Amino acid sequence: MSPAELIPYLNLLVYGEPGAGKTYLAGTAQDHEDTRPVLILDVEGGVTTLRHRTDIDVVSVRKVEQVKEIYDELTKNDSYYKTVVIDSLTELQKLDMRAIMQELVSRRPDRDPDVPDQREWGKSGEHMRNIVRAFRDLPCNTIMTALAVTDKDTYNRTNYNPDLPGKLKGHIPGFMDIVGYLYTVQENDVLERRMQVAKTQTVVAKDRTNCLGLVLENPTIPIMWAMIH
Numbered sequence: 001m002s003p004a005e006l007i008p009y010l011n012l013l014v015y016g017e018p019g020a021g022k023t024y025l026a027g028t029a030q031d032h033e034d035t036r037p038v039l040i041l042d043v044e045g046g047v048t049t050l051r052h053r054t055d056i057d058v059v060s061v062r063k064v065e066q067v068k069e070i071y072d073e074l075t076k077n078d079s080y081y082k083t084v085v086i087d088s089l090t091e092l093q094k095l096d097m098r099a100i101m102q103e104l105v106s107r108r109p110d111r112d113p114d115v116p117d118q119r120e121w122g123k124s125g126e127h128m129r130n131i132v133r134a135f136r137d138l139p140c141n142t143i144m145t146a147l148a149v150t151d152k153d154t155y156n157r158t159n160y161n162p163d164l165p166g167k168l169k170g171h172i173p174g175f176m177d178i179v180g181y182l183y184t185v186q187e188n189d190v191l192e193r194r195m196q197v198a199k200t201q202t203v204v205a206k207d208r209t210n211c212l213g214l215v216l217e218n219p220t221i222p223i224m225w226a227m228i229h
Helices: 022-031 064-076 089-107 118-136 168-175 221-228
Strands: 011-016 038-042 057-060 083-087 141-152 158-162 178-187 190-196 215-217
Touching: 011 022, 011 158, 011 168, 022 038, 022 083, 022 141, 022 221, 038 064, 064 089, 064 118, 083 118, 089 118, 089 141, 118 141, 118 168, 158 168
Parallel strands: 011 141, 011 178, 038 057, 038 083, 083 141
Antiparallel strands: 141 158, 178 190, 190 215
């Protein structure tokens, strides 16, 4: 079987610094007949990037319960949207933790709402894993974004990971078929976007389709779709 037959839907996690173009990239799914129409769950408030794209449906998410309600609606009418975007997982996790702490403090006023303990971190982590798996398994393309976080290893190398707490840094990328680190470079006074989809010692990335190479220059969803199919 070809990669396209093995992976009928695009399941993509794209992470990068603010302004790298994650939301813009997700929005390009509207430009291909096999990946539109697109629904974006705007958790980050960053869809001003797509303000000119009146052809894309956007739902502003301010409570985790909204995500669950949208998922339930999508399971009832799974034939309309061909691509669903969660923008971003970084903000969704923070939103979930705030809800957990608010509920906790309502029961235990002595607890500091800004200091979750191991139990709360574990609860939020399980919520995030369940949400990502549920949306990934919808019969459509799924794109999720996250901010990037960097740290130094013992060799003083800069490592790039999705900005998610604890074990989620490894678990969430493991759920997806394609994980890309999106960044910008300036060449000859021209700003270009590039997305690394091959794992290295310092960058979390992967491509289960084996169709995208190492780095995509100025990636779009139509370009990726064509390379895979």
